[in-house]
Amino acid sequence: MNQAREEGEYLIPPGALRPWQRDAAWRLTQAPYLLLGAQPGAGKTITTLTALADAPKRTLLVAPEVILDTVWSQEAARWEHTAHLRFAMAHTLSGHKREAAWFSKLGDLVTCTPDTLVRFLESVSKYERLPVARLVIDESQLFKNPAATRTQALLALSEHLPTWLLSGTPTPNGVLDAWAPGYLLSQGEAFWH
Secondary structure, eight states: OOOEOOTTTTTTOOOOOOOOHHHHHHHHHOOSSEEEEOOTTSSSSHHHHHHHHSOOOEEEOOOOOHHIIIIHHHHHHTTTTTTTEEEOOGGGOOOHHHHHHSSOOOOOOOOOOOHHHHHHHHHHHTTTSOSEEEEEEGGGOOOOOOSSSHHHHHHHHHHOOEEEESSSSOSSSHHHHHHHHHHHHTSSSOOOO
């Protein structure tokens, strides 16, 4: 039996998430651009999956290959309220097959690695359409270098797509490390005071 949250039709099984996770999942559904930073193992994945189940849109899930292979679909399958989410594991493919998976209508979440995000953007330019309606970037600290091509691809896509950043190590080592996520989350508005 599901219970409704006061803020709307936000449905999750009672006791399925910790209070902070319930709040964070709700905040994700309300914010087009958000950073969810919490220590490794804290539950960022199920928190994000809960938000994705509540606010369904085809989503490009960008994460390192090992995380895509071992965490996301397995975590979704463990929970009643997220077990229905379908994954198009495009990151396991290459060339035209990967591109076809990105642009098919299969999967609630379609996967991509940080190293192939530039190719995804090239495909978007080639077909002149976005095959997804949201970005979720796991291990977002991999996009901290503003000059890196993968960071430039992420920033270009985030101008057109709501983007959620996830990180187990969100604390920057310096000002430069904070620039790309700060710029993305502020969508070009002033973020450094």
